[in-house]
Amino acid sequence: MAVQLMGxxxxxYTRKMLALMRYRRIPYQVRWQSVNIGNLDDSENFPKPKVPLLPTYYLxxxxxEIQAVTDSSPILRRFETEFEGRSVIPSDPVLAFFNWLLEDYGDEWLTKAMFHYRWHYQADIAKAGSILPRWSHLTAGDEDVAPLSKYISERQISRLSYVGSNEVTKETIEGSFKRFLKMLNDHFQSSPYLFGNRPSSADFAIYGQLTQLAVFDPTSSAIVTQQFPRIYxxxxxxxxxxxLEVADDDSDWLDAxxxxPDTLLALMSEMASLYIPYLKVNAEAVMSGAQMVDAEVDGRPYQQNPFTYxxxxxxxxGEQYVALSSDEKTxxxxxxxxxxLTEALT
Ligand SMILES: N[C@@H](CCC(=O)N[C@@H](CS)C(=O)NCC(=O)O)C(=O)O
Incomplete structure (x- = not known):
């Protein structure tokens, strides 16, 4: 039976998972979200997830019993055990750890750039405001779409504070995005995927964000298309x-x-100097019950609402790192x- 989802x-994250399922040849049926205002899921026939997020899977x-579940990374790992072949987790446990880190970076940090570019710049707000409601109300007349555009834009702009896009962090988010593009571009000059000749879950996570950043949103897409056409x-x-045919054995994975490669080391430096330090200051704020993360990230002041997730x-x-054997840690x-990286992790 085909896997059911809404996105x-x-x-x-919907795009991440659709591309993953296509690569893994997992049959699926996607239902495009059709929203009523204030309610993510219009459907009577499907169970509701605890937290309404896209994509929602019905598994x-x-x-x-069919349950509504969200969160792409654990679902993707569940598919690793339920569907054979074409795994997206490198077989070398050390590479699998790097993959975990880069997948998380894609899902949790790159998405700041995605949200920021979309809801900060006028041209991007205008495009998203015009197209997003039409994806869920294709046949609605322009006069009916106008209030939806306004509603969606206002709601998303008010959420910029949750991802941490503001005047204080703008430089950090945009600067790190451009730096990441440069690193990825360098890497793709010698390898088509992050970990060799087959895609990993981190490739799909980064791809998911880039479907928006590189293709949809005009400001970021101009940067990618003009400066990094390879990434587009x-x-x-x-x-x-x-x-894409991949070998049944592990020969298509990077042999470490x-x-x-230096280009992967550069990405690991970025995890060590930007992403893990960011996660740490956020976690400290969450644990101390602070109202704000107010710290330094990437050599600049950084402020956002603490993010429990x-x-x-x-x-x-940390758990993935601890689970490595002592030989693997070495x-x-x-x-x-x-x-x-080791210093950042310990
Ligand atoms: N960690 C989740 C994140 C999913 C997520 O944040 N989805 C966004 C859209 S891309 C969402 O549904 N936001 C709630 C909303 O728009 O109301 C995953 O990996 O699937």
């Missing part, structure tokens, strides 16, 4: 890798026995020597 073209629990091209290719992200990264430290 939207403008949702980076059987242990008793076989990559994004369109990732959408459908159903025809001779070390990591991302405190858990840090905890999960190998990780040797492979990433000079990037600051």
């Amino acid at each position: 939207a073209p403008g949702s980076p 059987p629990d242990e008793t076989g 091209a990559w994004t369109e290719l990732l959408e459908d890798l159903s025809g 026995s001779a070390g990591l 991302q405190a858990k992200c840090l905890q999960w990264i 190998r990780l430290a040797e492979l990433t020597h000079g990037t600051g």
